[in-house]
Amino acid sequence: MSTNEQKRLSQEITPKAVFEGRRDLIKNAAAGAFGLALAPWFSREALAGNSQKLIATPNPNFVLKEESTSYQYVTGYNNFYEFGTDKSDPAAYAHSLQTRPWTVTIEGLVKKPMTLDIDALLKLAPMEERIYRMRCVEGWSMVIPWDGYSLSKLLNQVQPLGSAKYVEFITLADRKQMPGLKSQIIEWPYREGLRLDEAMNPLTLLTFGLYGETLPNQNGAPVRIVVPWKYGFKSAKSIVKIRVTEEMPKTSWSQFDAREYGFYSNVNPSVDHPRWSQATERRIGDSKGAFAPKIKTQMFNGYGDQVASMYAGMDLKKFY
Ligand SMILES: Nc1nc2c(c(=O)[nH]1)N[C@H]1C(S)=C(S)[C@@H](COP(=O)(O)O)O[C@H]1N2
Ligand SMILES: [Mo]
Numbered sequence: 001m002s003t004n005e006q007k008r009l010s011q012e013i014t015p016k017a018v019f020e021g022r023r024d025l026i027k028n029a030a031a032g033a034f035g036l037a038l039a040p041w042f043s044r045e046a047l048a049g050n051s052q053k054l055i056a057t058p059n060p061n062f063v064l065k066e067e068s069t070s071y072q073y074v075t076g077y078n079n080f081y082e083f084g085t086d087k088s089d090p091a092a093y094a095h096s097l098q099t100r101p102w103t104v105t106i107e108g109l110v111k112k113p114m115t116l117d118i119d120a121l122l123k124l125a126p127m128e129e130r131i132y133r134m135r136c137v138e139g140w141s142m143v144i145p146w147d148g149y150s151l152s153k154l155l156n157q158v159q160p161l162g163s164a165k166y167v168e169f170i171t172l173a174d175r176k177q178m179p180g181l182k183s184q185i186i187e188w189p190y191r192e193g194l195r196l197d198e199a200m201n202p203l204t205l206l207t208f209g210l211y212g213e214t215l216p217n218q219n220g221a222p223v224r225i226v227v228p229w230k231y232g233f234k235s236a237k238s239i240v241k242i243r244v245t246e247e248m249p250k251t252s253w254s255q256f257d258a259r260e261y262g263f264y265s266n267v268n269p270s271v272d273h274p275r276w277s278q279a280t281e282r283r284i285g286d287s288k289g290a291f292a293p294k295i296k297t298q299m300f301n302g303y304g305d306q307v308a309s310m311y312a313g314m315d316l317k318k319f320y
Contacts, residue, residue: 044072047072047075047076047216047218048213048216049095049217051209051213051214051215054127054208054213054214056127056129057128059129062132064131066133066143067143068144069283069284071211073142073284073285074142074210074211075218076088076091077284078091078218079138080180080219080220082171082172082178082181082237083178083180084179084180090219093179093180094217096177096179097221097238099222100222101117101118103115103116103117103240104240104241104242106154106158106243106244107241107242107244108164108168109160109164109244109245110159110161110164111158111159111160112157114157114158118222118223121154121206121223124149125149125153126149127147127208127209129147130147130148130205131143131146134226134235136233137232137261137265139281140281141283141297144210146207146210146226147209147212148207148226150202150205150206151199151206151225152200152202152204153206155199155200160244163246164196164245164246165248166193166195166196166244166246166247167193167194167243167249168192168193168243168245169191169193169225169236169241170189170190170236170239170241171191172239185256186255187252187256190236191249191252192225192251192252193249194234198307201310202306203228203307204226205225205226207223207226208222208223220236220237223239224237224238224239225239229266229267229303229307230264231265231266233253234265248263251263260273260274263319264316264319265320266300266316267300268316268320269299278297279297280296280297281294281295281297
């Protein structure tokens with residue numbers, strides 16, 4: 001089979017076979033790789049790209065009894081539209097992303113705005129490993145060991161002003177490095193946002209790695225945000241700018257369709273997406289393979305103890 005054929009096939013396999021249950025396609029595709037539903041050329045080495053070891057201390061407050069999603073899936077089944085819309089596109093194309101040199105600018109309503117080199121940012125606080133549940137708005141989920149530190153550590157350095165209410169995250173947008181920018185799917189650069197208290201919540205992780213290695217490009221190298229109680233699209237990848245604001249930032253997805261993608265986007269099984277239910281999810285790539293049974297989605301993705309108080313008194317059907 002030619003590489004192109006393999007690629008085409010793998011693009012067919014992942015979204016369609018997993019979600020429409022087209023067993024025939026999978027069976028014919030990659031003998032042996034059945035459970036993975038990834039093309040055989042997705043070896044660990046190919047997926048890792050230029051990843052380096054990262055020293056991170058497991059944080060005992062963030063361990064899960066659930067099985068972690070395999071490295072192959074975490075790094076081979078992605079959403080990163082800057083590199084294409086198929087789940088296999090980021091792993092196939094994100095090698096063109098240049099992650100050094102890289103700076104992150106923190107600006108807006110802060111006492112000490114700064115631009116930090118990625119290597120300085122890496123050393124700003126002790127690196128922790130935390131295992132988080134991740135829930136995509138499309139209805140699939142993973143369990144991922146991330147490496148990073150609470151975003152609050154960085155925000156405390158820049159010192160938000162009294163008027164600060166929101167934090168905006170802005171992804172790199174460079175057509176030379178990101179072939180997906182040719183399609184106007186959403187408005188580039190990819191922009192996301194949190195309320196300041198959400199951004200300061202200890203769960204919100206400034207993330208540099210996964211599985212004890214620096215982030216593979218397809219997972220948002222060299223630095224991204226991870227917000228585990230919200231749908232995955234809130235967790236912006238490959239960030240170049242963090243802006244502290246008074247106004248609620250306009251995010252790429254809420255601009256795309258405000259009715260389908262709210263600013264809050266907390267995982268909430270009782271608030272359906274206009275086009276589908278959010279009551280259940282499928283764990284991608286767990287031991288049951290591509291046909292994992294649906295499991296019940298938990299309110300705040302199971303992080304209610306740590307985040308529910310931030311929404312006390314709010315109608316979460318209105319503020320979805
Ligand atoms: N810049 C950028 N960030 C992004 C996206 C994207 O397309 N572009 N996709 C989001 C979505 S929908 C999800 S589910 C997660 C997926 O992260 P992962 O591929 O590391 O699992 O990244 C989010 N962050
Ligand atoms: Mo997602």
